[in-house]
Amino acid sequence: MLKYKSLIKLLIVIILLAGSSASAQLDGLLQKVKDKPGEVIEKETNNKRSTKSHKNSGRTVIASGDFHKGDTLIFDEDFSKYKAGASAGSFKTNGAAIVAIVAGQKGKWMVLQDKATFKLSKGLKYPKRFTVEFDILASGDKITDISPMSFGFATDNSAREYTSNVGSYVELHYYDANQVNIGSSNPQKFVNTTYDLAQDLNQHLHVALTIDGDTMAVYLNNAKLADTVLFSPGAAKNFFITAPWEYKNGAKVLVSNFKISAFRN
Numbered sequence: 001m002l003k004y005k006s007l008i009k010l011l012i013v014i015i016l017l018a019g020s021s022a023s024a025q026l027d028g029l030l031q032k033v034k035d036k037p038g039e040v041i042e043k044e045t046n047n048k049r050s051t052k053s054h055k056n057s058g059r060t061v062i063a064s065g066d067f068h069k070g071d072t073l074i075f076d077e078d079f080s081k082y083k084a085g086a087s088a089g090s091f092k093t094n095g096a097a098i099v100a101i102v103a104g105q106k107g108k109w110m111v112l113q114d115k116a117t118f119k120l121s122k123g124l125k126y127p128k129r130f131t132v133e134f135d136i137l138a139s140g141d142k143i144t145d146i147s148p149m150s151f152g153f154a155t156d157n158s159a160r161e162y163t164s165n166v167g168s169y170v171e172l173h174y175y176d177a178n179q180v181n182i183g184s185s186n187p188q189k190f191v192n193t194t195y196d197l198a199q200d201l202n203q204h205l206h207v208a209l210t211i212d213g214d215t216m217a218v219y220l221n222n223a224k225l226a227d228t229v230l231f232s233p234g235a236a237k238n239f240f241i242t243a244p245w246e247y248k249n250g251a252k253v254l255v256s257n258f259k260i261s262a263f264r265n
Helices: 002-057
Strands: 072-077 091-093 109-111 117-120 129-139 149-154 168-173 179-185 188-194 204-212 215-220 223-229 238-242 252-262
Touching: 179 223, 188 223
Parallel strands: none
Antiparallel strands: 072 252, 091 117, 109 252, 117 238, 129 204, 129 252, 149 168, 149 238, 168 179, 179 188, 204 215, 215 223
16 A cells, blocks of 8 residues: 555655646747747847948938030039129029029029929920939938928929929938938829938038929939929929928028039030
8 A cells, every 4th residue: 555655655755746748848938939939020120220220310312423414515503603692593483593502602502491382483494304403401409400491393384383392302300310302193003211310400401303294203412213204295394492381490401503404416
């Protein structure tokens, strides 16, 4: 009887030990199942953070260095013929097109009055292939003191009212520091990309556009942000610039050094 009881106790101990080991193994397996999704999520989160950090500190670039300007100049304006404080006759606007000299900057600039749209006083007849170049000077203490501005091509040349993101456009989201939207109302298209706008605060930002029929390539400081269809066949093209809706703390955006060139050869 004693041996039987001892045998029973031994069996119970073995079962408990086996159960403890199985339980530990089961807990380990469960922990692994729990850990793996967590590791993936953390990696994805880290990747997103890394990407965001990269975008905030640099530029999203499709390609660089492949911009080629047209060979025949059809419009040229650097405001050198105007006195500081005069109105630029080459642009029409629903606001004011005042020429200014900026301390520490070469040349003369046209101030983009808030809530104003600017178009060429005389509409141009654009060829199928041409380029547009100009410089933007965002001036201020912080990039976030400037509302978005846009430029591109509208279907008409009226500047009687403030318009933004009409026709085919590029929009610089200054208050987001690195957001650039490129789009078209016809055909409907929207490209969201990034460029570190803050790094060019109080410095020239060179804009270059290459238009070839219904496509437009967009370059900021020779960084190519897009090359896509933005025009419907036969669409009228009228260059425009829309100023920020609002400035804070004395910030301003100015533009100069316009060159529009056709490809004749």
